[in-house]
Amino acid sequence: MALETSADNPAPLRSISLALQGWIARLGAVWVEAEVVQPKLSGNTYYLTLRDLTATMSISAIAFRGVIESSATPVTDGTRVIVHAKPEFYSPNGRLSLKVLEIRPTGEGELLAQLERRRQLLAAEGLFEARWKRPLPLLPRSIGLVTGKGSAAERDVLQNVHDRWPGASIVVRHALMQGSQSAMAVIGALRELDAAEHVDVIVIARGGGSLEDLLPFSDEALVRAVHGATTPVVSAIGHEPDVPLLDLVADLRASTPTDAAKRVVPHVGDELAGLAATRERARQAVSAHLHREAAGLAALRSRPVLRSPAAFVDAQQDVVSAQRERARLAMRARLNRAHDEVGHHLARVRALSPLATMQRGYAVALDPSGRAVTSMESLTPGDDLVLHLTDGHATVRVTDLQEHPHE
Structure with a gap:
């Protein structure tokens, strides 16, 4: 109901504020398309402004942190979105705002969200892993180039490659680089160059453009074709900020077509200087x-x-001579000592020898069996004996036995 007021019966301000709060609360949640302006995080709440896409109108909005950060793409200044929000009137200061319950990117933001989902799925399969990246040859026999016919990217690659290495061989395959048929055209050119035996590296080059213009280079079929290629692939799509999915699966990402030319061949001047x-x-x-x-x-x-x-x-000969002389003297002294010792032993042996006794007039008597006769008891008259003297022996016969008297 409308409030009944007059100059004589004015309503308190609090009544007006509470009435506005009630009327606005009855509006319920609404879907709104707008542009995000200056989102700021404070604690667990985002404060932002939603601006109309055509008219000069805006309204404050608030959202919990989880609502904003659950968006498929980052919500930044200038992002075009569709929000599900509920109007709220804060009566203490009369501030009207929208409480954001859900936020979705639209337009370019929606495209980015789709690309992000595709990127995550392909990354989960391992297509972007570094272990699949192949090194580029130092000096390729031929360079395959997939690009638009008569494009600035084609001119940049050809000119820079020939400036850096005049003898380089380039095999160009033209393809549509924009539109719905672009991805299949690029795949066909890629496969043709990949099958060529003399092509050692393939460059896919295109100049810059809008997000929609570069969508073919995020096509899933093209990404899988590049992953399955046996020849190293260089992606040179757009400018430095542009990152299509082709950049992630390629063996090397070049920031521009000119940069790709610098990556695939060395500079002849640098190589000569290095040599x-x-x-x-x-x-x-x-x-x-x-x-x-x-x-x-x-x-x-x-x-x-x-x-x-x-x-x-x-010097060593003198040492050897001295040692030899000392050895000779020592040996002579030792031989002299040994000679003297032998003489002494010989004299003792001779003194103990029976021959020495026999030389003094003694003889050794042996019976016919060769045993020495030491006593008369073993003799009888008529026995034959052999007497051994110092210079021979004689045979004698016993004729008489006389016993010496005992002393």
Whole structure:
């Protein structure tokens, strides 16, 4: 009901505020399309402004942190969105705002959300993992180029490749680089170049454009075709900020077509300078090695043993001669001592020998069996004996036995 007021019967301000709060609360939640302006996070709440897409109108809005951060794409300044919100009137200060219950990106934001979902699914399959990335050849035999016919990207790649390496071979395959048929055209050109035996690297190049213009290079079929290619692929799509899914699956991402040309071939001037520097380092290394060896040889030759080799031999010969003379003297002394000892032993042996006794007039008597006769008891007259003397022996016969009287 409308409030009945007059100059004589005015309503308190609180009544008006509470009435406005009640009327606005009865509106319920509504879907609103607008542009986000200056979202700010404070604690667990986002404060932002929603601006009309055509008219100069705006309204304050608030949203819990979880509502904003659950969006498929980041909600930033200028993002076009559709929100489900409930109007609220804060009576203490008369502030009208929308309480955001749900937020969805629209237009370019919706495209970004779709691309993000596609990226997550392909990443979950492992198509973007670094282990699949192949290194580019140092100097490819031929460079495959997939680009638009007569495009600035084609001119940039051809010019920069030939400027850097004049002898480079480039095989160009033209394809639609925009529109619904673009992805299949690029896939066909890619497969043709991938099957060519002499093509060692493939560049897919296109100049910059809007998000919609670059959508073919985020096509799932194209991403899978690049992943399945056996030839290294370089993605050179758009400018530095543009990141289609092709950049993620390619073996190398170039920020621009010009950058791709710099990545696939070296600069001939740099290579010649590097070769000259390497040759100079090698020359210096060999020269330094020769100088070290010459210095070492000079040091060896300056040593006494090499400066006069005979002096060392002479000195050692003197040592050998002295040692030999000492050995000779020692051996002679030892032989003399041994000779004396043998003489002493010989004299003792001779003194104990029966021959020495026999030389004093004694003889040894043996019976016919060869046993020595030591007593008369073993003899009888007529026995034959053999007497051994110092210079021979004689055979005798016993004729008489006489016993010596005992003393």
